[in-house]
Amino acid sequence: QVQVKESGPGLAEPSQTLSLTCTVSGGSISTAGYYWSWIRQPAGKGLEWIGRVYTSGSTNYNPSLRSRVTVSLDTSRNQFSLKLNSVTATDTAVYYCARARYYYDSTGPADVAFDIWGLGTMVTVSS
Amino acid sequence: SSELTQDPAVSVALGQTVTITCQGDSLRHFSAAWYQQKPGQAPVLVNYGKNNRPSGIPDRFSGSNSGNTASLTITGAQAEDEADYYCESRDTSANHLFGGGTKLTVL
Numbered sequence: 001q002v003q004v005k006e007s008g009p010g011l012a013e014p015s016q017t018l019s020l021t022c023t024v025s026g027g028s029i030s031t032a033g034y035y036w037s038w039i040r041q042p043a044g045k046g047l048e049w050i051g052r053v054y055t056s057g058s059t060n061y062n063p064s065l066r067s068r069v070t071v072s073l074d075t076s077r078n079q080f081s082l083k084l085n086s087v088t089a090t091d092t093a094v095y096y097c098a099r100a101r102y103y104y105d106s107t108g109p110a111d112v113a114f115d116i117w118g119l120g121t122m123v124t125v126s127s
Numbered sequence: 128s129s130e131l132t133q134d135p136a137v138s139v140a141l142g143q144t145v146t147i148t149c150q151g152d153s154l155r156h157f158s159a160a161w162y163q164q165k166p167g168q169a170p171v172l173v174n175y176g177k178n179n180r181p182s183g184i185p186d187r188f189s190g191s192n193s194g195n196t197a198s199l200t201i202t203g204a205q206a207e208d209e210a211d212y213y214c215e216s217r218d219t220s221a222n223h224l225f226g227g228g229t230k231l232t233v234l
Contacts, residue, residue, distance in 0.1 A: 117171070
């Protein structure tokens, strides 16, 4: 059973870089048919997709965060990571890592959904 | 538009049927997935695509799509179904989008 778990500092200073790691256990991060994402949720608010990394290492980001975000893959450690630069108080949130799974029909990939989520880690931006 | 719109709150009497809706232009091109989130917990996938349920999700959860609207129906709502529900899909660049969430109260 694949599991994912977030780790990293719970506090980041304004204007600095927030760094988190997601460790995948119970399976290889390089398995075809999946990709890996970061999602965040400010207290009392909804979910916001941050970005994803494919098993090839290629990435895509939420346009609203693109200039500040880097998501990368470390296959040797079975981990992927998030770096968010120039943070402010508005970046305070619970950060989740999640696996996106392709669901196939007879013609190929038909759907994608986040089937496995970490428990989340709270990051507060404050001096 | 690259937004998904949900009603902020919905209520249902115990044992009755409730439908939670999600609207957005992206739903004309990509199907929706639905997530249940209880307080202090991570979201859980409950339905995706053309009404598919992950293993372990009760069959009272069903999904449908029509035009720019996706729906999650709970038939015979239980007390444990009280939670926030989020729809999710993708925009034309295949970036993921989440709806604002619907708080379901079971009376």
